[in-house]
Amino acid sequence: MQDKLQRITHRSFGYPVPPDCPPLTYNGECYFNFIRKPAYSFSWDWAGRGYQRRDFVYLDLYSGLAIDYVKFTASPSLDSSSNAWWAMATAGVKFGDRFDQKIGQVCIVAQIDELTESLKRCVKLPSETSPQPSIIDAAESNFTVDVRFDQILWWPNGYGSQRLYTLRVRLCLDGPDCRLLDNWETRQVAFRQVQLLQNSIGNELGQGLNFNLVVNNRPVFIKGSNFVPIGMSIPGADVSDYDWLMRSAAAAGINMLRVWGGGTIERAEFYDLADQLGIMIWQDFPFACALYPTDEAFLSTVRSEVRATVRRLQHRASLAVWVGNNENEGALANDWWSLWANPNERYYDDYRKLYMRLVRQQVVAEDSTRLVLLSSPSNGDATEWEGGIAHQPQSTLFGDVHFYSYTEDMWLPETTPLARLMSEFGFQSHPSLITVLSATRDPRNIGIDTNFTLHREHQPNGTLTIARHNARHFASQVPKWLIGVNDDVIGKLLVRNFSVPSSEIDQAEIYRRITHQHAFNRCRLRSAANQARGLEGMSSAQRCLVRAHLVKHRSHGAWKATHYYAARYYANRRLAIALADSEQRIVEAFYIRDSNPNQRGSEQIEVRFDCYDVDSLARLNSWTIIKNSVRQRYTP
DSSP: HHHHHOOOOOOSSOOOOOOOSGGGGGGSSOOGGGGSSSSGOOOOOOOOOOOOOOOOOOEEEESSSEEEEEEEEEEEOOOOTOOEEEEEEEEEEEOOOTTGGOOEEEEEEEEETTTOOOEEEEOOOOTSSSOOOOEEEEEEEEEEEEOOOHHHHHHTTSSOOOOOOOEEEEEEEESTTTTTTTTOOEEEEOOOOOEEEEBSSOOOOOGGGOOOEEHHHHHHHHOOEOOSSSSSSGGGOHHHHHHHHHHHHHHOOOOEEEETSSSOOOHHHHHHHHHHOOEEEEEEEBBBBOOOOOOOHHHHHHHHHHHHHHHHTOOOEEEEEESBBBHHHHHHHHTTOGGGOOHHHHHHHIIIIIIIIIIHHHHHHHTSSSSEESSBBBBBBHHHHHTTTTTTTTTTTTSSSEEOOOSOOOSSOOOOOOOEEEEEEEOOOOOOHHHHHHHHHOGGGSSTTSSHOOOOOOSTTHHHHHHHHHHSSSOOOOOHHHTSSOOHHHHHHHHTHHHHHHHHHHHHHHHHHHHHHHHHHHHSSOOOGGGGOOSSSSGGGGGGOEEEEEOOOBBSSSSHHHHHHHHHHTSEEEEEEEETTTTEEEEEEEEEEEOOOOOOOOEEEEEEEEEEEETTOEEEEEEEEEEEEEEEOOOO
């Protein structure tokens, strides 16, 4: 069957559009890139193959006019001495098959309940002789609001409150009574400005560009995670599942989630919670780890999809950046599928056609307020200088990188790339025994080497990878306190599966060390590697940018160990400790205090170090360091 599908696809497009099929360990389906369904639902290294049932389709029937979408834009006044904000509400209007073209003018009425009186703008309808459109170009209502800077703005989690306002938009006939033509459309909006700055470092291009997020003119220390779909059947997930996950993220200090491109555009409840909790969204479009067709039928579908997505999400306070795809630029540049033996420029042209000339142009046409990155990872602005496909998209001098290693010691500082932003990294752990027992009670299925487990481990050699890394830092023998466990089923399982909890601790420790190392790298970049010279000392550590990471933290309705760790290494005040040099065994500690617009002045930091013997846990030495941390004002 797969051979037949391969012949059909190659015949249809004249050349292969890889990948044909996933690795055998995925137990997945082939040719997911030919259909606009979430890629993960065909199976992934972390996901099983599943039927992706969508929500019911609802048809809205109308005979006259109706509001199709509402967009909202707010930006601060150019006058730095003023606290005024400029805002614009935009509505698209749909025409029914019986609307009266003799109406003449229709008006859009916009109001923000808490701030302004209603403001009205009218547009002339097409004449009777004009072709009947399905949607009129957006009618705009512009207004300026004076706001208090310290009370109204929306801030990311940990930086202030998340002030939301209710925007109401309606259609009415032009006239003194403004007769209503459609029901009110409401949106939750906010006043905030998000910038992703990519400024030159030094006088030489070889030193790279910054990649810094600034919100409301203040630097934001990104503390993030990747968000993969909540279940194999997204509509089957309950709203309470989203609520639990998002509040768990906020409780751990997370202020950004990257909606991964192998998943889907999420449900409204997800973005509602992000707005309310101050969790910024890095939104990948659903293209991942593949090349895609570029025939007109496919492009037409994508064009409609992108337009509808941007119109649906544009008003969201939490939405920070759009990204065209996940890893497709890197796959092409690094020749994942040995395409260099074929006419390679054809694939480069297809990539540019899809992401540069369609996805990005469509996004910019609908939302000019946000940065659009073509891919993740990418070199950001530097990718544009190379025509949209960088020679090395994983350059640590620009943009963002993804990082995984299955052979190196992930605890060592030299393993971690010195990157501007690490938007994806991770390491597996086994699920807890409680989670496994929720799926099967058969003792023959429980264990890291059973068919039940191995069938669900899709990463090639994944179980061996976990075991090898675990063995680097944890004793291979079962601890003595487990040997005397009662001779029952659960007791035997505990003894047999000691590697399960230790793998969770190993994973958590990897994340802690890498995250702390990122803080060091951001504050003190190694000039010896011809990279940007960063800031020195504890007092400036709040200006660092911690990378987003991949935390798969739900384990049968409970946090995994990594998430408990995250609540500590993502705290607003934290001490980041990591090896500066593994050979010389030098340990460095940075005190990090995240920027908060309401905090000023200095504080005294007292750090106590205790040195213990690993075997006996006896304290060998102790010393204290006291230093003042001075609050600095940041000017982007």
